[in-house]
Amino acid sequence: MVVPEGDKGGGKDKKRDKHEEVKTCPECGSKCLVHDYGRAEIFCADCGLVIAENIVDPGPEWRAFDSEQMSKRARTGAPLTYRIHDKGLSTLTSWDSPAQGQYNLKKWEQRTHIANTAERSFVFALSEIERMASALKLPMNVREAASMLYRRAMKKHLIRGRSIEGITSAILYITCRQYGVPRTLEEVSGVSRVGQKEISRAYRFLLRELDIKVSPASPVDFVPRFCSMLGLGGDIEAKAIEIIKRASEKELTNGRGPIGIAAAAIYIAAILNGEHRTQKEVSDVTGVTEVTIRNRYKELSEQLDIEVLL
DNA sequence: AAGACGAAAGTGGTTGA
């Protein structure tokens, strides 16, 4: 799938074809393109990619209206808002065949439509956050934090021109890290509609623009989930965590990926407790390759004097 | 035959001139 590269460079030839031309989303092929005439912007209702925009600075009055609405809605949660909005949308009059005498009505619609569409993309983002968060089985506090972070990004105007899906995925990834329940990039992109590459791009972008610092994830944070996915009990979990603790005291974890460390520690702990899992099994669950598991586990067992007999 | 091993080349991100 081809993502248009150089996302910010394409601002010249959009004005021309704002009325038709683009029929399907270049990203996901969806035909659900939303034309926002107030903002001269077209975006995909499926994946959120903004396909064309002609930047018209929005007036201050709708923005006040808008953000007030948003804060109200953020408090009540995404699914409810989604429903409220859906209802309102179906009553729009067609723009394609302007019947006489309806002009004023359309004028009015156009004005409210500006707010509607901005809100609609916001609501879409919230529903995506909710969908992915629930697929990842994330706790409520993380979901709420993610919504709030999205609002922050929106206030700083970091959203427009980027795919909403990429931004929301990155925001979930960030929030998980902040709340000590990290998910791997692989897991996030597994429930997202965009790939790891785009998510990590958005991730770095957001960290920079929002001035967020996330401390590097600890291998320990991954252990419980990985263990349960492998059907390993609490004793092995504890053993793996102990191995990680000892490793980090000896600074064996420096500069290494936390997931690889966690994988190796679990691999060792399982063998020590007589519940062997193959490198492949651990690799499938953790998403790191067998080679990396091998390298880490060799280092750990040697440096920590752990005898691992297969 | 499956699992473990490790060499070698490739990838994408970070860093420092």
Added chain:
DNA sequence: TCAACAACTTTCGTCTT
């Protein structure tokens, strides 16, 4: 901006159980 670099992946042939 670019090249060097470190961590990790991919691929693949070989050894072990």
